[in-house]
Amino acid sequence: MTPGLVRxxxxxxxxxxxxxxxxxxxxxxxxxxxxLGLVAITDHNNIRGGQEARDMAExxxxxxxxxxxxxxxxxxxxxxxxxxxxxxxxxxxxRVKAQGGLVGVPHPFDxxxxxxxxxxxxxxxxxxxDFLEGYNAHTALPADNRRGAEFAATHSLPVVACSxxxxxxxxxxAYTEVPAAELDETPEGLLRAIGxxxxxxxxxxxxxxxxxxYAKLRKLLG
Numbered sequence: 001m002t003p004g005l006v007r008x009x010x011x012x013x014x015x016x017x018x019x020x021x022x023x024x025x026x027x028x029x030x031x032x033x034x035x036l037g038l039v040a041i042t043d044h045n046n047i048r049g050g051q052e053a054r055d056m057a058e059x060x061x062x063x064x065x066x067x068x069x070x071x072x073x074x075x076x077x078x079x080x081x082x083x084x085x086x087x088x089x090x091x092x093x094x095r096v097k098a099q100g101g102l103v104g105v106p107h108p109f110d111x112x113x114x115x116x117x118x119x120x121x122x123x124x125x126x127x128x129x130d131f132l133e134g135y136n137a138h139t140a141l142p143a144d145n146r147r148g149a150e151f152a153a154t155h156s157l158p159v160v161a162c163s164x165x166x167x168x169x170x171x172x173x174a175y176t177e178v179p180a181a182e183l184d185e186t187p188e189g190l191l192r193a194i195g196x197x198x199x200x201x202x203x204x205x206x207x208x209x210x211x212x213x214y215a216k217l218r219k220l221l222g
Contacts, residue, residue: 006037006183007175007200008193010062011075011106011133011162014041016049017066018219019212020166024052027168032059034172038183040064040077042106045085060185066106067092072117074125075104078187089121093128102130102187107164109147110139126155130187131194134159135201137174145201158191161199166212174201 013020014027020043031039040062041050050063064077068085069092076083076096083095093103103125110116122129134149152159163174177200178193 002177004180005177006180006193007035007172007177008038008040008160008183008197009036009163009165009171009175010040010064010077010104010131010160011042011066011136011164012039012171013043013066013164013166014049014053016043016046016052017166018044019216021218022166022168024049024056027165027171028053028057028061030168030171031057036172036175037180038062039171040075042066042075042077044068045082047079047082050079062185062190067096068115069117069121071121073106073115074117075106077102077104077190089117089125090128093125097128100187102190103128104160105129105132105148106162107133107136107139107144107148108151109144110136110141111144112140113138122151129157130191131158131160133162135161135174135199136164137162137170137201137203138164149199158194158197159199160194160197161201163204170204173204176200 014024038060041053042064043049054061067074067083069089078101132152160176161174176197178197183193
């Protein structure tokens with residue numbers, strides 16, 4: 001760990017997602033062991049995992065949600081109420097903003113992932129977007145991550161690297177390293193920090209990338 005810098009991960013799932021079996025406690029332990037100083041819990045279409053983690057953690061946790069809009073996924077951070085799924089993308093983004101939250105775009109331009117927000121929808125919500133994932137550890141094609149980073153640079157958007165973890169063992173492989181002096185537990189402080197941050201990313205082993213499918217099957221079978 002470089003002195004004066006904090007590792008943050010703004011896209012983390014727990015058992016409260018349909019495709020994760022990771023208990024909140026195990027996620028928090030792994031965050032601590034991996035040297036993460038701040039994380040956002042962004043379960044699919046609910047904020048229960050974020051609320052549970054915030055109450056348990058010994059380090060800052062942001063309550064977030066990965067919201068499945070009518071045209072693809074959008075991340076909301078600093079939420080007090082869940083944003084319902086299947087709304088138009090712009091309405092989704094506006095509901096996050098109405099809570100004083102930040103709007104992020106996960107895994108943009110991922111050609112394999114059907115829930116990735118399309119370019120047309122991304123341009124529509126662009127005035128509301130606060131940050132974009134320039135690296136997502138679950139994006140299979142490196143060119144798709146590069147396209148996201150290039151889009152962010154073109155539109156002067158801060159970029160982050162995220163694990164998109166669905167199991168605790170994935171944590172600590174992708175993160176954004178930000179200046180501690182800029183970081184606080186407010187939306188404004190987080191934006192300042194990621195604006196001055198550096199993305200660090202490496203893909204987890206293939207067997208860890210099977211975690212979402214395993215969790216779905218496990219929950220289906222009860």
